[in-house]
Amino acid sequence: MNLQLTEDGRLRHFLTIEGLDRPLLTRILDTAESFVGVGERAVKKVPLLRGKTIANLFFEPSTRTRSTFELAAKRLSADLLNLSVSASATRKGESLMDTLRNLEAMQCEMFVVRHEASGAAHYIASHVAPHVSVINAGDGRHAHPTQAMLDMFTIRRHKERFEHLKVAIVGDLMHSRVARSQIHALSILGVPEIRVVAPRTLIPPFIENMGVHVYTRLNRGLKDVDVVIMLRLQHERMDSGLLPSEHEYFRYYGLTEERLAVADDNVIVMHPGPMNRGVEIDSDVADGPHSVILQQVTYGIAIRMAVMSMCLGNPPAVEGGEG
Amino acid sequence: MKEIPQVEALLEAMCAELRDFLASQARQDPLVVGIRTGGVWVAEGVRSRLGVADPMGELNINFYRDDFTRIGLHPQVQPSMLPFDVDGRHVLLVDDVLHTGRTIRAAMNEIFDYGRPASITLAVLVERSGRELPIRADVAGTRLSLRPQDHIKLTGPEPLALEFKQAR
Amino acid sequence: MGTSIRGGWVVDPANGIDEQLDIHVEDGVIVGLGPSPANFEVEREYHVDGNVVCPGLIELRASLREPGQEHKATIASESRAAVRGGITTLCCTPDTDPVVDTPAVVELIHQRAGAVACARVEVQGALTQGLEGSRLSQMGALRDAGCIGVSNAYRVMENTEVVRRAMEYAATFGLTILLFPEDPWLAQDHAAHEGAVGTRLGLPGLAETAETITLARDLLLVEASGVRAHICGLSTARGVEMVAQARARGLPVTADVALPNLFLTEMDVTDFNSACKVRPPLRTQRDREALRQGVHEGTIATLCSAHQPHEPDAKQAPFTEAAPGISGLETLLVLTLRLVDEGLLTLQQAISRVTYEPARVFGLEAGTLSPGRPADICVFDPERHWMLTRERLWSEGRNTPFIGWEFKGEVTHTFVGGRLVYHLEDA
Numbered sequence: 001m002n003l004q005l006t007e008d009g010r011l012r013h014f015l016t017i018e019g020l021d022r023p024l025l026t027r028i029l030d031t032a033e034s035f036v037g038v039g040e041r042a043v044k045k046v047p048l049l050r051g052k053t054i055a056n057l058f059f060e061p062s063t064r065t066r067s068t069f070e071l072a073a074k075r076l077s078a079d080l081l082n083l084s085v086s087a088s089a090t091r092k093g094e095s096l097m098d099t100l101r102n103l104e105a106m107q108c109e110m111f112v113v114r115h116e117a118s119g120a121a122h123y124i125a126s127h128v129a130p131h132v133s134v135i136n137a138g139d140g141r142h143a144h145p146t147q148a149m150l151d152m153f154t155i156r157r158h159k160e161r162f163e164h165l166k167v168a169i170v171g172d173l174m175h176s177r178v179a180r181s182q183i184h185a186l187s188i189l190g191v192p193e194i195r196v197v198a199p200r201t202l203i204p205p206f207i208e209n210m211g212v213h214v215y216t217r218l219n220r221g222l223k224d225v226d227v228v229i230m231l232r233l234q235h236e237r238m239d240s241g242l243l244p245s246e247h248e249y250f251r252y253y254g255l256t257e258e259r260l261a262v263a264d265d266n267v268i269v270m271h272p273g274p275m276n277r278g279v280e281i282d283s284d285v286a287d288g289p290h291s292v293i294l295q296q297v298t299y300g301i302a303i304r305m306a307v308m309s310m311c312l313g314n315p316p317a318v319e320g321g322e323g
Numbered sequence: 324m325k326e327i328p329q330v331e332a333l334l335e336a337m338c339a340e341l342r343d344f345l346a347s348q349a350r351q352d353p354l355v356v357g358i359r360t361g362g363v364w365v366a367e368g369v370r371s372r373l374g375v376a377d378p379m380g381e382l383n384i385n386f387y388r389d390d391f392t393r394i395g396l397h398p399q400v401q402p403s404m405l406p407f408d409v410d411g412r413h414v415l416l417v418d419d420v421l422h423t424g425r426t427i428r429a430a431m432n433e434i435f436d437y438g439r440p441a442s443i444t445l446a447v448l449v450e451r452s453g454r455e456l457p458i459r460a461d462v463a464g465t466r467l468s469l470r471p472q473d474h475i476k477l478t479g480p481e482p483l484a485l486e487f488k489q490a491r
Numbered sequence: 492m493g494t495s496i497r498g499g500w501v502v503d504p505a506n507g508i509d510e511q512l513d514i515h516v517e518d519g520v521i522v523g524l525g526p527s528p529a530n531f532e533v534e535r536e537y538h539v540d541g542n543v544v545c546p547g548l549i550e551l552r553a554s555l556r557e558p559g560q561e562h563k564a565t566i567a568s569e570s571r572a573a574v575r576g577g578i579t580t581l582c583c584t585p586d587t588d589p590v591v592d593t594p595a596v597v598e599l600i601h602q603r604a605g606a607v608a609c610a611r612v613e614v615q616g617a618l619t620q621g622l623e624g625s626r627l628s629q630m631g632a633l634r635d636a637g638c639i640g641v642s643n644a645y646r647v648m649e650n651t652e653v654v655r656r657a658m659e660y661a662a663t664f665g666l667t668i669l670l671f672p673e674d675p676w677l678a679q680d681h682a683a684h685e686g687a688v689g690t691r692l693g694l695p696g697l698a699e700t701a702e703t704i705t706l707a708r709d710l711l712l713v714e715a716s717g718v719r720a721h722i723c724g725l726s727t728a729r730g731v732e733m734v735a736q737a738r739a740r741g742l743p744v745t746a747d748v749a750l751p752n753l754f755l756t757e758m759d760v761t762d763f764n765s766a767c768k769v770r771p772p773l774r775t776q777r778d779r780e781a782l783r784q785g786v787h788e789g790t791i792a793t794l795c796s797a798h799q800p801h802e803p804d805a806k807q808a809p810f811t812e813a814a815p816g817i818s819g820l821e822t823l824l825v826l827t828l829r830l831v832d833e834g835l836l837t838l839q840q841a842i843s844r845v846t847y848e849p850a851r852v853f854g855l856e857a858g859t860l861s862p863g864r865p866a867d868i869c870v871f872d873p874e875r876h877w878m879l880t881r882e883r884l885w886s887e888g889r890n891t892p893f894i895g896w897e898f899k900g901e902v903t904h905t906f907v908g909g910r911l912v913y914h915l916e917d918a
Contacts, residue, residue: 003762010395018691031396033402034383034385034386034401034402034403035402036402037402037403037404038386041436041437042410042436042437042438043435043436043437045436046386046387046433046436047386047387047432048386048387048391048396049391096808097807115809117808117809117810117811117812118682118692118693118694118695118763118809118810118811119692119694119763119809119810119811120809122762122763122809123763123765123808123809123810127807139693139809140693140694140809140811141693141694141695142692142693142694143693177693180691180693204689204690204696205685205686205690205696205698206686206687206690207690209687209690209691210690210691309386309391309396310396313391313394313395313396314395
């Protein structure tokens with residue numbers, strides 16, 4: 001798992017939260033903090049990555065995530081290449097490698113990778129040239145580290161500290177890369193109580209080993225929590241026999257104002273988006289006073305700027321220099 | 324170098340010169356902007372002495388440095404804060420030591436990303452030799468001629484003092 | 492005109508031999524152990540003092556990829572790799588292209604193997620036509636063409652009625668049926684063991700029940716049909732327990748385990764190492780211990796490499812998309828010997844599990860050094876250390892997680908039908 005760190009412990013790739021330490025995660029959050037201001041200025045751009053080329057390499061369609069990475073890259077003044085590759089065309093590893101070699105030949109310094117296969121970002125990171133950094137923008141069910149970090153950023157902005165929090169993650173944990181990354185991030189940052197709430201069909205076995213408490217009833221899982229993270233429920237889950245219907249899911253696991261009442265008075269509600277209103281979350285909650293869902297989007301850009309500049313700010317030879 | 328100048332005295336001298344300079348250029352109601360970290364300390368002294376009503380601006384030029392590819396991102400990045408609109412205003416940019424001029428270039432670039440000021444005045448506590456860019460201070464507390472390998476640095480915030488390191 | 496292999500330490504589990512003896516061979520057949528038989532004229536002598544002499548190894552389940560997938564491997568390449576690893580008989584699986592469901596394909600494989608004249612290649616016929624799991628193959632014709640058993644390879648049969656009829660039909664012709672226990676519904680798009688590591692890595696998991704459910708079904712059908720059955724690739728503790736119970740009830744059932752499952756666990760998948768992607772998957776430490784116990788007690792009487800050579804591209808992919816399987820011919824002997832070093836088996840037991848026992852599964856003549864049997868002999872230096880590197884492999888498939896492992900024991904001579912087919916140069 002040292003693949004993503006340089007020899008002196010700096011970020012080279014950003015593939016998973018797992019294996020990183022609290023100081024490094026805190027540094028990402030701190031760095032992002034300074035990028036938030038950039039988005040509020042007249043010119044929302046800094047020249048930090050001028051001359052660098054970043055390729056958005058999306059093997060799985062995702063307009064939203066791709067746009068935030070695109071905006072982050074542009075605000076850092078990097079040049080950006082958007083590549084949507086259909087996964088079926090690259091089913092063979094051969095052509096995936098070909099794609100990578102081509103991009104390297106175009107002098108790209110960073111690949112932002114989204115892929116349907118768990119471990120794809122690791123695979124790519126272990127095959128790129130030494131000067132290339134890889135950011136995982138979501139691989140299968142494995143990890144989505146920038147999303148998790150923007151969630152941590154949102155939590156820190158509202159709760160300041162992690163050490164006393166109770167956090168509940170509600171929904172399709174089985175298929176969620178976001179949840180896995182969130183669980184790692186929350187526990188590394190010191191959250192003492194992480195709960196996961198879902199019907200048994202959506203809870204992967206042995207998830208307790210990741211340090212979470214499993215709840216199958218929403219009202220118990222939400223009791224006294226400071227943060228609720230809702231996960232998106234994909235329609236396919238009905239077809240694959242994991243759930244009977246969206247209607248029934250909402251009835252037992254949908255977040256409503258009424259259900260939220262058992263949580264802490266100052267609870268915040270998050271959702272990585274895009275939301276299915278009336279399936280996992282009621283509009284009253286999504287647009288209500290506890291919701292911080294839109295802020296998450298804004299912070300997402302800052303987090304991605306932070307990770308991109310940290311990964312690309314690793315010169316081969318470290319030497320001092322002061323202006 | 325004979326003796327290390329007292330910061331208080333330099334600040335006084337600097338502000339006296341500044342008042343004259345601003346008046347001569349008809350730059351009224353300047354916005355004081357300090358460059359982190361030493362420049363902010365000096366800027367606070369300047370602002371109180373000049374009696375500026377507007378809040379202080381603070382610049383962190385980390386994202387504008389020209390040596391990112393050589394040394395990477397500075398670990399602790401405190402964000403820039405310009406709690407005012409710079410459009411059409413006179414900006415008084417303050418730093419502790421003017422040396423190569425690269426920091427000032429970065430700072431001016433950043434200010435322009437916030438808006439278009441009417442003017443920028445550069446005031447520094449110490450203007451030393453070693454410029455690498457065509458930049459000079461409008462006002463300086465003192466001007467020193469140092470060898471390239473010598474270093475002068477402001478320590479603070481309380482008390483403010485200049486530290487001089489002479490290389491052998 | 493005969494050949495004598497002199498001075499070696501002979502281990503022949505079938506005859507309980509474990510002592511220093513000379514072996515004499517004539518016309519491809521073993522003619523005597525110990526003093527030369529009467530009228531024996533020695534033409535060639537091999538002095539192998541200090542080395543172990545044992546029956547040539549038998550690989551129970553090897554995908555040789557020919558015909559149809561020659562970009563992965565060929566009969567020629569894998570036969571040479573086999574003898575280099577002390578293997579004299581390769582039992583090849585029917586998952587070729589076309590599959591082995593007609594006598595013509597059996598003949599083709601035999602012909603190719605004959606042309607290479609290296610290891611013996613025995614053929615497992617397809618259990619169902621095209622391995623599609625719906626129509627029975629021509630098992631009678633396949634047997635007559637020389638097939639040693641029938642198998643559906645890794646293509647699991649969903650239809651219980653077909654499984655039942657296939658067993659009855661195989662029993663009619665006295666063919667051993669090989670069964671790979673994996674429930675096709677529970678195994679959909681699986682990539683790793685369904686456990687703590689798979690969950691952490693987000694790899695779609697294959698539950699223990701995927702093995703045990705199908706195993707339970709198959710064992711019940713074996714009991715009803717009376718067919719001679721061999722369970723391929725046990726991977727779970729529970730599966731071992733079920734086979735032990737079936738054998739205790741007197742069912743004609745044997746089982747094997749692929750050697751990697753005795754040395755690796757789900758933990759080895761932690762960095763998405765596609766070399767560790769196998770079918771069945773590497774499971775927990777607990778499963779591994781139970782498999783080892785099963786080997787120790789004899790519930791699992793046969794060890795194999797489940798040889799699956801792949802071209803580099805098949806593994807050059809994200810874990811979930813990489814092809815499963817390990818190229819194992821050249822580590823069959825050394826991994827087995829490692830079990831001796833680790834105290835799990837005696838040397839005799841270990842050799843038996845890769846020679847005599849697999850021969851018994853199919854009723855092969857090979858696997859012993861009894862006079863009158865084919866002179867398929869493996870000689871190895873038990874003290875020689877070597878390290879496995881990619882370059883060192885003779886198999887076309889370089890896909891093994893054991894690259895970089897240090898092994899003890901190296902084959903110095905391999906004889907097939909009395910003919911020296913491999914000789915380690917500097918031995």
